[in-house]
Amino acid sequence: MIMLGMICIRACSRLAGCRTATRVRSVHSITGITAAQIDEEVAKLLELKAQLGGDDGKHQFVLKTAKGTRDYNPKQMAIREKVFNTIIGCFKRHGAETIDTPVFELKETLTGKYGEDSKLIYDLKDQGGELLSLRYDLTVPFARYLAMNKITNIKRYHIAKVYRRDNPAMTRGRYREFYQCDFDIAGQYDAMIPDAECLKIVHEILSELDLGDFRIKVNDRRILDGMFAVCGVPDDKFRTICSTVDKLDKMPWEDVKKEMVNEKGLSEEAADQIGEYVSMQGGMDLAERLLQDQKMCQSKLACAGLSDIKLLFSYLQLFQVTDKVVFDLSLARGLDYYTGIIYEAVLTQAGVAPVTAEAQNGAPGEESVSVGSVAGGGRYDGLVGMFDPKGRKVPCVGVSIGIERVFSIMEQKAEASAEKVRTTEVQVMVASAQKNLLEEKLKLITELWNAGIKAEVMYKKNPKLLSQLQHCEESGIPLVAILGEQELKDGVVKLRVVATREEADISRADLIDEIRRRTSEA
Amino acid sequence: MIMLGMICIRACSRLAGCRTATRVRSVHSITGITAAQIDEEVAKLLELKAQLGGDDGKHQFVLKTAKGTRDYNPKQMAIREKVFNTIIGCFKRHGAETIDTPVFELKETLTGKYGEDSKLIYDLKDQGGELLSLRYDLTVPFARYLAMNKITNIKRYHIAKVYRRDNPAMTRGRYREFYQCDFDIAGQYDAMIPDAECLKIVHEILSELDLGDFRIKVNDRRILDGMFAVCGVPDDKFRTICSTVDKLDKMPWEDVKKEMVNEKGLSEEAADQIGEYVSMQGGMDLAERLLQDQKMCQSKLACAGLSDIKLLFSYLQLFQVTDKVVFDLSLARGLDYYTGIIYEAVLTQAGVAPVTAEAQNGAPGEESVSVGSVAGGGRYDGLVGMFDPKGRKVPCVGVSIGIERVFSIMEQKAEASAEKVRTTEVQVMVASAQKNLLEEKLKLITELWNAGIKAEVMYKKNPKLLSQLQHCEESGIPLVAILGEQELKDGVVKLRVVATREEADISRADLIDEIRRRTSEA
Known part of the structure; x- marks a missing residue:
């Protein structure tokens, strides 16, 4: 002391x-x-x-995971694996490669990329050496990777956990540690072709996951900025007004307007003009109409955005996905780095989903109830340049699947369904009714394992047959290979179908083929 | 200022x-x-x-990943995916479920579990709220998970990254962020059955990965402790002498002895007695011989360990893996939490591996050169109890595959091999030789995607045919579906085999089946 x-x-x-x-x-x-x-x-x-x-007094040990995080149990993992397989299958179908980046980056790599949200970044303790932070998303590390390796063309997906010191509302499927599933296309290409593919991918994934009806809202940062300009929003208020518009999916228009006028000091007139535009929804027709709009046309930026929306819809028609895509001028999206097309997918069926938000566009309850975003993304042509010493730009467009919400929904569906979620893929249990057959069982299971059969045996010398069968029932193992003195003498194994309790003697030589035959997915 | x-x-x-x-x-x-x-x-x-x-002067922005970490590029990811598939395939064959835990734990969860190595733990910055640390391994989070959820029986695998503020020697495949691949069996079972399965799994995985010859060394903490006791090591020096013995795979016996005597204050006589034992290697026969050893028999602990080694080898024989397993009294393993059987697998072929360590047991060069550990594990019956408020124990045994070293070796092999590593699975490229066919190409690729075919199209309105074919060569895409005015008129697609340059007109209705047929893995 x-x-x-x-x-x-x-x-x-x-x-x-x-x-x-x-x-x-x-x-x-x-x-x-x-x-x-x-x-x-x-x-x-x-x-x-x-x-x-x-x-300082007695230390009380707390047995828990860190706030805002959770373990995944085997059942949740089985669901997660299924969801990942669907998503990765789609990414691969579209020819994407995959990369991985470290869970932490140099703190300065993340600095200045997330605006106000930077306060949610987890920093590592300074234990000597570099100052590090946990990644906040996968997009900034992707841009850092491209700049660092001077890559100008890539189509990649990345599925990994990201970290945000947010106030977790875990019952609504929001965590401080959560997965992002990102697909991005980097490269200088002809307008809207990669952008349209991103929307095709969202459409494929949400359809395949079978989460109920959905809608993909599309807008363009240039249209928003142009709209603000022609409505008389001062230049220095674009960002803050944009973030207020972004609240339209949670707040009625009246409240959004109030915030614009009272808090952000916008004129009532400008707010009303914005209000008119952001209530507009449509397809290619709306883009065409707005291209004729006297006021909107004053902004070259808006015109460029509208022409691209038109082109985008022509590709979406070829991709057969226009049934779900809506051009929605109220879509704003928070992140600073978007420069062109932005989009967001929402589930529109009530009941399945954890969040019941207010309906859109100042008319609560009028439309089908939104259940929150399950995918979002857009074009960010300037981000990679922020990492390049010479500021060389690599145009990028990408989409992020909101996988945690998807997990929540799938878990609820699994809960509700009668079908049991299997957490292993075991095809056969090697069992015996008699004592002292451990050696024989181990010999048999070795044969099975060596032939690639998924098999289990109890870790007991003399387990009861009942407990062996019970284990099969519980884990959904379809077959039991039962050994006894008689079977050994006859050179057979009694193969039992757990579901029907049917039993048949199968010669040892045929066993492996028989198990394969009976457990092959039809 | x-x-x-x-x-x-x-x-x-x-x-x-x-x-x-x-x-x-x-x-x-x-x-x-x-x-x-x-x-x-x-x-x-x-x-x-x-x-x-x-x-302090101009701030220089550094474009790099954090010290001791790396990105995985698409090629490395393709190799990683292959390795994971092999390993996960084996774990599933043995009926394992999987779980996941957060990347950080409450700091106190990790406290007191790693002995001296605790200084290598990454702490998060105190930003208000809980004190957190990045996980150091997957075993302690697993034990925390079992205690927290009161699970007494589980066979699970967990593949995830862990974090150690070690001095990285990245050229030798060591990182501060690296994967662990753990398989563990928790539960009160009959002796050595789960332990033997862990060794069977190591044998299967190392054989399947085809990394060259390997050896699995086995020992038991109780044999080590008993040996120390009968050799006259004072109780309070067991741990420190054990960690010196652990260096035998990197240092000749003379140096190890010197450390015991000069640094740790052991008597020369005791050291010599230890030296005699730790030079012993064998199989079941060695266990039997040592059970007859007058001195060793004085320790009940050692006898229990030796009997279990004997039993273990009898199961290993049934599992047909004794060809690679050696009972080696010099194997110590560092971690505090082991209580019984311990093991470690090393590759024994020079050339393929990044580390060339000194040979074993004081006889440098005598045996085949060790290339470092690629798997290790053991029994830890006390760890879960450390998390239980009532100290209830859940016996556990497990193995961790040293996957980063495996990656290194596989990468080197891929480098050396003539075969190109594909980073995508694209089956067909939709191309055209003429201009103004983008719409037709997008229509066709939509058909293919919707049928589950992995397909790509260039993001250009009018790409050159040559650049389309080049892309196929580079990415190993086997087929090209070429559209032209004539093909459109005839209702066909020209299907070109990239490798042979063969071309054939396929009717639009047959195209999907034809692509499937030609790209199905034979």
Whole structure:
């Protein structure tokens, strides 16, 4: 304990040097202290704190996962695997490669990419060395990867966990650790072809996952910015007004307008003009109509966006997905880095989903109730350039599947369904009714494993037949290979079908083929 | 800048209070300082440091991943996927379920589980709320999961990244972020049956991955402890002597002995006796011989371990894996939590592997050169009990596949091989030789995608045929479906085999079947 005090004194006396700093105007010329010295003192103080903590009363051990995180149990993992297979299958069908990046990045890599949301980034403790942060999404690491490796063309998917120190509302399927499933196309290509493929992919995935009806809303940042300009929003208010528009899927128009006028200081007139535009929804026809709109036409930016929306819809028609896609001028999306087309998919069937938000566009209850976003994305042509020393741009467009919400829905469906979720794929249980047959069972299961059959045996010398059969019932194992003295003598195995309790003697030589035949997916 | 100095002064004057601490003997009675105050001062100092850093010359943006981490590019991911499929296939064949846990745990969950290695744990910054650390392995989170959910029986695998602030030697396949592939069996079962299955799994996986010859060394913590006791090692030196023995795979016996005697203060006589035992290798016969050994028999612990080794080998014989398994008394393994059987698999073929360690057992060069551990594990019957409020134990045994080293070897093999690693699975490229056929191509690819065919089209309105064919060559796409005015008129598609340049007109109605037929894995 005397030692403790000494550390403390040493820490203080070293720091005394920094008092002189008041007299100098430049940090550079503080002679008494350096960053390394501060590190040292900080380490000592933290050590002192650790020792204080160690003595501070009885420590209560809490058995839990970190706030906002969860374990996945085997059942949840089985569902997760199924969902991933569907999604990865689609990404591969579209010719995507995959990459992986570390879970943490240099802190500065993430700095200045997320606007206000930066406060939600998890930082690692400074334990000496680099300052690190957990990734907040997969898009910024992707852009860093492209710039670092000077890649100008790639179509890749990336499925991994990202981290946000958000206020978790876990009952609604929101976590601080959660998966993102991203598909992105980087490269200088002809307009709207990759953008249309991203929407085709969302359409395929949501259809295949069978989550109920959905709608994909599409808009363009340039149309939004142009609209703000022609409605008389001052340039420096585009961003903040945009983030207010983004709330239209959760708030009625009246409240959104109030925020614009009262909080953000927009004129009532400008707000009303915006209100008129953001209530518009349609398809290619709407884009054509707006291209004729006297006011909208004043903005070249908006016109470029509208022409692209038109082109996009022509490709979407060829892809046969226009049934679900809506051009919706109220769609804004929060992230700073979007530069063109943006989109968001929402489930429109009530009942299946965890979130019941207010309906759209100031008419609560008028339309089918939105149940929250399950996919979103857009074009971000400037992000990679932020990482390139020479600012060279690599145009990108991508989509992120909101997989956690999909998991929630699938879990609820599994709960509700009578069908049991299997957590293993075991085809056969090697069992015996008599004692002292462990050796024979191990010999048999070795044959099965070596032939690639998925098989289990109980880790008991003499388990009861009943408990062996019960295990099969519980885990959904379809077959039991039963060994007994008689079977060994006859060179056969009694193969039992768990569901029907049918039994048949199968010669040892035919067993593997017979198991394969009976368990092959028809 | 004046403000900076002020912060600094305030930090110092607050800390001045702690000088009084030298006079008191208990941390509790330091009246001048609390943990919260230290936090505050630390925050101020770090802020000061950040500002110092900010002014220290121009800030150079560094485009890199965090030290000791790496990205996986598409080629590496293709290899990784193949390796995972082999390993997961084996785990599933043995009836394992899978779980997942968060990447970070409460710091206290990891505390006291890793001995000296605890200093390698990554802590998250205290941003308010819980103190968190990145997981160091998958075993402790597994034990936490079992205790938290009161699970007493499970056979599970878990493949995920773990984090260690180690000095990375990345050229040798060691990282600060790396995968672990764990298979564990928890439950109260008859002796050595699950333990033997773990070794069977290691045998299957290493054989299937085709990494060259390997050897699985087996020992038992109880044999080590018993041996130390009968050789006259004082009780309080078991752990430290054990960790010295663990170095035998990297150091010759003479150096190990020197460390025991000179650094750890063991008597020369005791060291020599240990030296005799740890040079022993064999199979069931060695276990039998040692059970007759006058000295070893004095330890009941050692006898129990030896009997279990004997039983283990009898099961390994039934599993047909004794060809690769060696009972090796020099195997110690570092981790604190092992209580019984321990094992480690090493590749024994030179050339393929990144690490060339000194040969084993004081006879450098005598045996085939070890190329480092690729799997390891053992029994840990006490770990789950550390998390249970009532200390209820759940016996566990498991194995961890050293997947990063496996990746390294597979990558080297791929480098060396003439065969190209494909990073996508695209079956067909939809192409055209003429202009203005984008719409027709998009129509055709929609048909293909909707039928589940993996297909690509260039994101250009009028790409050159040559560049389309080149893309196929580069990505290993086997087929090209070529559209032209004539083909459209005739209702056919020209299907070209990239490898042979053969072309055939296929009617539109037959195209999907034809592509399937030609790209089905034979």
